[in-house]
Amino acid sequence: MSSEQSRLIARVRDGNLIAFRKIMELHQRDVFNLAYDMTGNRQDAEDLSQEVFIKAFYAMQHFRGDAKIGSWLYRITVNTCIDKARKKKEEIYDHSEEFNDTNSVPPKYWPVSYGDNPEKQAEKSMMQRHIQNALQKLSPGERTVFILRHYHDLPLGEIAKILDISPGTVKSQIHRAFKKLQTQLSFYRNDFGREVQK
Amino acid sequence: MKCKACRTLFPDAVYNELPEKKRPAFHAHLHECESCRRQYDELKLTLGIMDEKERPQLSETDWDQFWQKLSDKIETRKVDAKAFTSWLGKIKAIFQFEPKWAVQIAGMAGILFIGILIGRFYFGAEPTGIKTTSPAFSMNAELAGTTSAYLQRSKVVLLGLVNFDPQKDDPYVLNFPEQKKISRKLVKEAFVLKRQLRQSHQEQLCRLVSDLEVILMQIANLESDYDLPAIEMVKSGVERRGIFLKINIEEMEKNQKQQMESEKNIPKNSKNKI
Numbered sequence: 303m304s305s306e307q308s309r310l311i312a313r314v315r316d317g318n319l320i321a322f323r324k325i326m327e328l329h330q331r332d333v334f335n336l337a338y339d340m341t342g343n344r345q346d347a348e349d350l351s352q353e354v355f356i357k358a359f360y361a362m363q364h365f366r367g368d369a370k371i372g373s374w375l376y377r378i379t380v381n382t383c384i385d386k387a388r389k390k391k392e393e394i395y396d397h398s399e400e401f402n403d404t405n406s407v408p409p410k411y412w413p414v415s416y417g418d419n420p421e422k423q424a425e426k427s428m429m430q431r432h433i434q435n436a437l438q439k440l441s442p443g444e445r446t447v448f449i450l451r452h453y454h455d456l457p458l459g460e461i462a463k464i465l466d467i468s469p470g471t472v473k474s475q476i477h478r479a480f481k482k483l484q485t486q487l488s489f490y491r492n493d494f495g496r497e498v499q500k
Numbered sequence: 501m502k503c504k505a506c507r508t509l510f511p512d513a514v515y516n517e518l519p520e521k522k523r524p525a526f527h528a529h530l531h532e533c534e535s536c537r538r539q540y541d542e543l544k545l546t547l548g549i550m551d552e553k554e555r556p557q558l559s560e561t562d563w564d565q566f567w568q569k570l571s572d573k574i575e576t577r578k579v580d581a582k583a584f585t586s587w588l589g590k591i592k593a594i595f596q597f598e599p600k601w602a603v604q605i606a607g608m609a610g611i612l613f614i615g616i617l618i619g620r621f622y623f624g625a626e627p628t629g630i631k632t633t634s635p636a637f638s639m640n641a642e643l644a645g646t647t648s649a650y651l652q653r654s655k656v657v658l659l660g661l662v663n664f665d666p667q668k669d670d671p672y673v674l675n676f677p678e679q680k681k682i683s684r685k686l687v688k689e690a691f692v693l694k695r696q697l698r699q700s701h702q703e704q705l706c707r708l709v710s711d712l713e714v715i716l717m718q719i720a721n722l723e724s725d726y727d728l729p730a731i732e733m734v735k736s737g738v739e740r741r742g743i744f745l746k747i748n749i750e751e752m753e754k755n756q757k758q759q760m761e762s763e764k765n766i767p768k769n770s771k772n773k774i
Contacts, residue, residue, distance in 0.1 A: 319571055319574065319575075322574075323571075330566070335555055338556065339553075348566065351566070352566070352569060352570055352573065356577070359574055360577075429549070430553070433550060434553070451515065457517065473508075480510065480543055480547075483550065487550075490549055
């Protein structure tokens with residue numbers, strides 16, 4: 303941990319919100335993206351991120367600095383997402399119905415403009431639904447490990463530390479996640495494969 | 501390297517995290533084994549599709565709003581926490597009496613008092629199973645006696661009628677003219693009795709007398725002494741209204757109350773003797 307970060311943490315412990323904002327700005331996108339990857343919903347991701355940062359502000363007193371602050375925030379985010387899903391008594395943010403609805407239009411906030419080509423737009427929109435649907439088919443553990451590895455580029459050892467599980471479990475979960483995703487997207491992959499081969 | 505060993509290395513290999521030592525053997529196996537090579541390529545293609553996943557991009561304004569909302573929540577919680585702490589402090593200050601032994605004695609006295617209250621509540625109650633507010637006994641003794649006699653007389657009339665079996669019994673045994681005469685008398689008495697019961701707030705008994713009045717009126721108005729359909733109608737009316745059950749309940753309540761009162765009187769008398 304850098305001395306600058308240590309100073310910021312010390313100020314946050316004294317209740318300094320400006321210092322906390324600086325720390326938040328460094329990690330806000332990672333936290334939001336992880337919450338979005340876990341939920342597949344922007345509003346839920348925003349609410350969860352708020353909850354994560356509130357928890358972090360008050361838990362800063364107990365942050366020992368052994369781990370990176372980013373990993374610590376990832377851990378809070380994952381736990382908050384899982385707790386929230388448990389409270390809702392449903393599969394972690396099961397939006398499968400939403401994604402199964404092939405007639406629905408893509409959400410307004412999606413960043414990429416699909417241009418004026420309606421065919422291309424429909425194709426892209428369909429792909430997003432298939433990806434999200436494939437993710438929702440994974441178990442919560444497999445999904446968390448896969449998201450942290452694939453979308454957040456964390457090494458398997460760090461994922462094991464964040465989730466407080468053995469590296470062997472992380473490996474077996476990511477193996478299972480790969481297999482399930484390959485099955486889920488097999489038809490898609492064949493199309494994709496042909497395009498790539500060309 | 502065998503196929504199984506090669507495939508366990510896929511998660512490391514696809515993210516370029518394969519240990520240096522294992523790389524040559526891994527790639528050599530992929531070169532030789534078409535099945536493993538095909539699976540590895542398929543996995544890379546699947547992950548390529550997963551890379552197409554898009555996320556919403558929050559603008560600077562969105563993040564400013566996010567911070568505003570967050571800082572408001574934190575401030576609110578701070579204020580709440582402060583208010584709670586000061587409130588707790590005030591409560592503590594109220595209960596910080598001196599000397600301490602006085603507080604302890606007061607506390608013990610309080611606990612003792614609560615204990616006595618609980619004890620009285622659970623163990624000092626009247627014997628269970630007997631209704632203390634039995635309707636037949638919260639009225640005056642004269643009315644209770646009149647009502648009881650009325651119910652008994654009505655019961656006798658009705659029992660004779662209900663137990664009458666036209667296929668076995670001789671209709672003259674029933675003595676219809678006498679039954680009709682008594683019923684007429686009871687109907688007349690019912691009017692006065694109902695008024696008295698209503699004045700004494702004996703609604704339940706009043707309803708029973710009203711039910712009896714209807715049945716007795718039917719008996720009094722029987723046209724012939726052997727009008728079987730009319731007799732059946734009266735019988736079904738008695739059953740439908742549960743007349744006998746109601747009369748029996750009233751009698752049971754009366755007996756219970758009498759028994760309870762006599763039990764209460766025995767210890768008093770014995771004490772007087774001593």
